[in-house]
Amino acid sequence: MELLGCSKMTLYRGIHELENPETVPNDMIRKIGAGEKSVIETTDNIDEIFLRVIDNHIAGDPMNSKIRWTNLSHKKIAAKMKEDGISNSVTVVKKLLKKHNFVKRKAAKTIAIGSSEDRNEQFENIARLREQYLMDGNPIISVDTKKKNF
Helix, strand or coil: CCCCCCCHHHHHHHHHHHHCHHHCCHHHCCCCCCCCCCHHHHCCCHHHHHHHHHHHHEEEECCEEEEEEECCCHHHHHHHHHHCCCCCCHHHHHHHHHHCCCCCCCCCCCCCCCCCCCHHHHHHHHHHHHHHHHHCCCCCCCCCCCCCCC
């Protein structure tokens, strides 16, 4: 009883109800759809804010457009959504990722061979160019290339 955190009488009543379901009053059983609604269901524009927060952080498989992921952690997504007025938890973020068909990114099996001091600047430049091209009405093509040693 200490393990469950309830009294002896609660356990005995539960056992009695399981053994004698006809004794359970019908008006005490929760109806279908009753209970507290999910934040996803009750918060206006949560999907739009979620997608806007992760927009510049979406990646995917170039061979399969259905496989996509984000490089932001669940905590970072929740924090960015909080900045936009949506207070939620990482559990809600996980549900939103699933709802919008994001997958977990598989761990890389190789270790990066080096890093550039200008790496962040390169990505900021790409993001800036992407925005400019969109505003000018130009198409954006993403190309994933890898160096091959022969």
